[in-house]
Amino acid sequence: MSVAINQGGESTMIQLSGDIGIAIAGDLKATLLDALKSGREVRVSLDGVTALDVTAFQLLWSAQREAVKKGLKFALTPESREPFKSLLQCMGLDGSLAR
């Protein structure tokens, strides 16, 4: 599991891979806060994510809300939204997080 940040160009890309859950939640929070400080569009890539839990969702949801407050764009960029889609559906959160 890993969280990597790439700040270059017009957007900040956060690359997530592996199991994104409570074990890495602290790192993910710190990375999202750093990304939002940059003032650039934030794109979070879910490519390579094998599993997500509710803590990951909460962080992404809260980061999106923070981005909106700052007037920044915030987007998830996977090729497929699985397993994120399954998580959202299972937990009644489908539609809560904008694509």
Place this chain on the structure above:
Amino acid sequence: MIQTASNNAEQFKQSFREEAREILADLESALLELNENRGDQELVGRVFRGLHTIKGSGAMFGFEQLAAFTHDLETAYDLVRNGRLETSSDLIDLTLSALDQIRAMLREGENGAPPAEATEFQHILDRVRKLAGLVAPVAPADSNADLGGTHPTSVEGLENWRIHFAPGPDLMRCGANPALLLRELGQLGSLSVTADVDAIPPLPCLDPERCYIAWDLELKTGASRNAIRDVFIFVEDCCDLKIEPANGLVAALPVVTDHEETAKTLVDPRSPRGGRREHDSPDTASSIRVAAAKLDRFVNLVGELVTVQARLSELAATHDDAEVRAVAEEVERLASALRDNSMDMRMMPIRGTFEKFRRLVHDLARSLGKQVELSIEGAETELDKSVIDQLNDPLMHLIRNSMDHGIGSPEERVARGKPAQASIRLAARHAGASVLISVSDDGRGIDSEAVRAKAIEKGLIGPDAALTEAETYALLFQPGFSTAKEVTDISGRGVGMDVVRRNIDNLRGSIEVTSKDFVGTTVTLRLPLTLAIIDGLLVTIGEAFYVLPLSNTLECIELSRDEIDSANGKHLINVRGEAVPYIRLRERFEVHNAPPPFEQVMLVDTEEGRYGLVVDSVLGNCQTMIKSLGRAYRHVQTISGATILGNGTVALILDPQRLVEESIFAARPQVRGHPGVPERNGAAGAPA
């Protein structure tokens, strides 16, 4: 950070393994009780909850195969508790085998252990499904499974339930995963989920390990309220949970919160993961799990403190300062209390060890075609953990011997006017500074004539030797001794009783056997309450101090130079008309300075009979904490440990049995029955 997260994950897994093993022990106990009380619904519920907990937490900690395996077992017992499946001996035996399989799965990956045998796993699963009438495999807990999958029960009629689930602040930290809980709930029927995200705070204030989302759910299912509640059984103390019927038919039922329902319906409440379990004793308000190694370190430090305190007391006694003496006395009082408390922490009831043997007796009885009931007395008797750890093998050998040789077949017993079902009794009780543990059976008794004949055949005794009953039974503990007509898988090689003797010796204990023909046999082990402290006599040999265990010492006799000279080189002393051999420890330890005019012969009781150990002087009684000599000296068998005296001097603790054995071997190495003095596996010292 990633490495730390990975280490944490492994730590959680190990924590799960420990707790799962506790649950498995309880499950095994419940199944064996259920075997005797087939209709007991409380026991069925206990088994179901145990399997449910293992399944749920197994999935959460990455033991997916284990969770899948347990799922079908859980299904079977759900059918049992709903009256749809009988509690047959086949089901119980199969479940016991399944528990063994789960243990094997828990060992996977632990300290490099290989994966569990897959064919056995599948074989058990197929038999469970066949017994439970689960023709199609039931989908295991899988994060990618759709909601609303097959549900285990199909009760006629569906009901609507309204469920409110709000995780508490620590639910995620406890290892629970709300997504898995919701998936599991979805397997019970048609589930509609509404999430409330309003409580998620701004990102800078968000605690990443806490779940802020709450859910309102509507479930249409044929499952019972209990089945719904069971989904959350693992987290019920970490969340706010409300389950209420949504349709008018059952609206008359009082709406209860989960805590009230817990009090009303749970007879044997299983606490959530956190390691707390219900015990029989009333004062189990709270307890915490502490690693044994940490406790050992703590006890060691307390021992060091007590040693330094003894030095302080000695120094204070030599100073004419009332204030210093008063402080030294206070420190002595506190150190003594601390030592007693720390020793008490290591004390554990022997229940856990005793209960393990129910499974052994059950399995052996089946394989030998005998009927045996195991009864247990004094399970709450407490001993030091280090003593309990070493009791498993000796007790196992004694029980196996009893079942194989002592107890006859049901037909043989009935022919003798006894009940077909034999009984074995395991009992424990305190007796002063010792604990007595006995294994009794109502079998054939020991054939003294057969024992004597075998001893003569092996050359252990002469044909005309006159032995007391106790001396005859003691022969059973000689290496390789067995009167068994055939060697079975269970016993008969003459290895088991020798192991018993050596293990009990290592524990500084003793064994007594009583038996009556066709009535039964009792083997009683007398053991110290703790290995960490020794009651001894402080003696000197040359300039050095030694401690002689009081448990072996019979009396002290003065030995003059005249008596030594008049013995003409024979090391024998006249004790009330009996010639008792003695060992001069000055010679043994090569002490060359001049001995005192009067030396002391410490008469000790050993397996070779009474012997004397000659020392320079006896300073008095002492009670000391034993320190292990460590690996460097593990081959020094005649010294069982060391202790630090009040003046800071180190005193070595003598092992009288080994001293006598080595002297006999050194004098006559070719004596029959004494092939050599084999080394024990480590001396008995303080716990590591």
